[in-house]
Amino acid sequence: MKILVLVKNVPEVAEAELEIDQGALDLEDLEMVVNEWDNYAVEEAVRITEASGGEVHLMTLGNEDDEDVLRRGLAMGAHAASHLCDEAFDGSDPATLARVIAAAVKDGGYDLILTGVQSADLGQASTGVLLAQELGLPHATMAIALEPGAGEVVVTRELENNTSEKVALPLPALVTVQSGINQPRYVSIMGIRKVRKMTIEQIEADDLGLAEESLGAAASMVDSQSLALPPMGEGAQMLEGGLDSVCDQAAAILREKGGLA
Amino acid sequence: MSGVLVIAEHRQGALREATLECLGAALALGGEATTLLLADAPDALAGEITGRTHGLKLYAHPDLAAFNPELYLPVVMDAVKALQPSLVLMPHSSQGMDLAPALAGRLGLPLVTDCTGLSWNDGALSVQRAVYGGKAMQELALKPAATVVATLQAGAYQAAPAGAAETASESVTLTELAPRHARRFLEYLAGVVEDVDIAEADILVSVGRGIGGPDNIPQAQALADALGATLSCSRPVADAGWLPKSRQVGTSGKTVRPKIYLALGISGAFQHQAGMKNSGTIIAVNSDPRAPIFQVAHYGIVADLFEVLPKLSERFGG
Numbered sequence A: 001m002k003i004l005v006l007v008k009n010v011p012e013v014a015e016a017e018l019e020i021d022q023g024a025l026d027l028e029d030l031e032m033v034v035n036e037w038d039n040y041a042v043e044e045a046v047r048i049t050e051a052s053g054g055e056v057h058l059m060t061l062g063n064e065d066d067e068d069v070l071r072r073g074l075a076m077g078a079h080a081a082s083h084l085c086d087e088a089f090d091g092s093d094p095a096t097l098a099r100v101i102a103a104a105v106k107d108g109g110y111d112l113i114l115t116g117v118q119s120a121d122l123g124q125a126s127t128g129v130l131l132a133q134e135l136g137l138p139h140a141t142m143a144i145a146l147e148p149g150a151g152e153v154v155v156t157r158e159l160e161n162n163t164s165e166k167v168a169l170p171l172p173a174l175v176t177v178q179s180g181i182n183q184p185r186y187v188s189i190m191g192i193r194k195v196r197k198m199t200i201e202q203i204e205a206d207d208l209g210l211a212e213e214s215l216g217a218a219a220s221m222v223d224s225q226s227l228a229l230p231p232m233g234e235g236a237q238m239l240e241g242g243l244d245s246v247c248d249q250a251a252a253i254l255r256e257k258g259g260l261a
Numbered sequence B: 001m002s003g004v005l006v007i008a009e010h011r012q013g014a015l016r017e018a019t020l021e022c023l024g025a026a027l028a029l030g031g032e033a034t035t036l037l038l039a040d041a042p043d044a045l046a047g048e049i050t051g052r053t054h055g056l057k058l059y060a061h062p063d064l065a066a067f068n069p070e071l072y073l074p075v076v077m078d079a080v081k082a083l084q085p086s087l088v089l090m091p092h093s094s095q096g097m098d099l100a101p102a103l104a105g106r107l108g109l110p111l112v113t114d115c116t117g118l119s120w121n122d123g124a125l126s127v128q129r130a131v132y133g134g135k136a137m138q139e140l141a142l143k144p145a146a147t148v149v150a151t152l153q154a155g156a157y158q159a160a161p162a163g164a165a166e167t168a169s170e171s172v173t174l175t176e177l178a179p180r181h182a183r184r185f186l187e188y189l190a191g192v193v194e195d196v197d198i199a200e201a202d203i204l205v206s207v208g209r210g211i212g213g214p215d216n217i218p219q220a221q222a223l224a225d226a227l228g229a230t231l232s233c234s235r236p237v238a239d240a241g242w243l244p245k246s247r248q249v250g251t252s253g254k255t256v257r258p259k260i261y262l263a264l265g266i267s268g269a270f271q272h273q274a275g276m277k278n279s280g281t282i283i284a285v286n287s288d289p290r291a292p293i294f295q296v297a298h299y300g301i302v303a304d305l306f307e308v309l310p311k312l313s314e315r316f317g318g
């Protein structure tokens, strides 16, 4: 099976102090990591080809530094990678992104295209399904299990409240992958070093024959945007003092509210 | 029409509450709301919608018992073309995530997802959404467009109250469904087998990715034991197999309402909050003072959970 996986580099924000600079997140001090959901997608693709042959191709759209996310995927066992990198792509919305990626993959002959359910930064959960429409492929989102077979793939989709469903899709198809579908393998620095010499295909807007006005912010549905941090001091009453004092206070609350002796 | 078209959601014979929240948002935006309900027996599901929408179109076909975007799309696309709504609205759910981008893609319409707030500004849509795991709020002003497709975060709007609108309903007979692709629904799968039911617990000690790894679970278990509490977790902990899936709190896990929810190293992403925000008393321990969990917690402690855990256990004889 020939599988394409879309991967995206995203800032790691869980423990970071975020700063906003001119309406956008200041990325200066943030570590970039592979989008959690895409990591599961790469692992799933590599496992499928390890079990039954084929190849895994990775693709990202991003700036020069984002090549890291491709190297990391190659170290996990992907066979080839393409980097869509051009200033003309800056400020693209998911629909534009899908159009650009579609132009790059349309003759790729992929049996299966995997994306993450969502990217951790903006959480749009849109790009994969939009790409499927561009390519005229059937799709299914939220996969927590994939069983590829002859001419079709059976996808277990996670639904709400601890239920799921099985659906069958004719191949070729696009599937968005939910976290927890597998346990992604560990990637060492040594592993990444080993794939240092693999060539990564570079693709610019010109190569795709896309007109400038159909790209980037000009083509985006968004007129203007702003970003704000939630106000501090709203919500929880913060317990202050040294560690012992804080734990005493917490213990008192637990006793009172939990009816504990 | 310049109103809102809502795509109703149902599963295993029950209407999903999120549909009524979309109607709440539609009413808040003003103008007419029309709801499309596609089902094997839509009349049986229409009761809760009636009185909360102006127009109701009931489409019946035996193959519409379970959701399938390929069967929904032709119907919804025709309705959008006929009614020309300003907004097509559906929940940001497993169904909405499957349908909304496909609809937007096929009709070439702008798409905004997981919205927490919607408003009209001179005929263009403005949208609020949470980004970066809930640590920032994004406000988007869209370019003017005849129709926008949007999905709504669960809980962002109140359900439309009964009697909010007078409903004119119409049954539309579908003789033939016209899927583009042969996607087939096969079956529903029941949830994972439980070891314990976290929804039954009075006190939950809940750990997130901040717990660091499986080796640290016993420390949290020790506190839970000392408190007579049950251990639960956020999604990444279950994904990694550090605790069983049945312990997961959130939209794709369980909704819990214990007397006390003690959140340790959980950032408080929306999907987690949705499963625990109605707990009696929420105490959160997180090293990041900006963690979104502090917005829903009653009490917050900014600290390393590994310093708090043993000290707290001690105080309860652990």
Ligand SMILES: Cc1cc2nc3c(=O)[nH]c(=O)nc-3n(C[C@H](O)[C@H](O)[C@H](O)COP(=O)(O)OP(=O)(O)OC[C@H]3O[C@@H](n4cnc5c(N)ncnc54)[C@H](O)[C@@H]3O)c2cc1C
Residues within 6 Å of the ligand: A014, A015, A117, A118, B133, B207, B208, B209, B210, B211, B233, B234, B235, B236, B237, B248, B249, B250, B251, B252, B253, B254, B264, B265, B266, B267, B268, B269, B270, B271, B272, B275, B285, B286, B287, B288, B291, B303, B304, B305, B306
């Ligand atoms: C469709 C869908 C459904 C989902 N369903 C669910 C669901 O049901 N339940 C759910 O939980 N998530 C769900 N998620 C995932 C959700 O979006 C978040 O990714 C997840 O909740 C984050 O979990 P976390 O807070 O444990 O991890 P992180 O966001 O990584 O946060 C870890 C936190 O630990 C803190 N921390 C780290 N070390 C320490 C320390 N030593 N001491 C104190 N604090 C520390 C950090 O500051 C950070 O705030 C879903 C996502 C999608 C797309």
Ligand SMILES: Nc1ncnc2c1ncn2[C@@H]1O[C@H](COP(=O)(O)O)[C@@H](O)[C@H]1O
Residues within 6 Å of the ligand: A006, A007, A008, A035, A037, A038, A059, A060, A061, A062, A094, A097, A114, A115, A116, A117, A118, A119, A120, A122, A123, A124, A125, A126, A127, A128
């Ligand atoms: N810039 C990008 N490059 C490659 N893949 C992307 C990019 N943006 C989004 N994707 C893919 O689309 C999925 C959903 O992203 P989103 O629609 O942004 O939430 C991600 O998990 C990726 O697999």
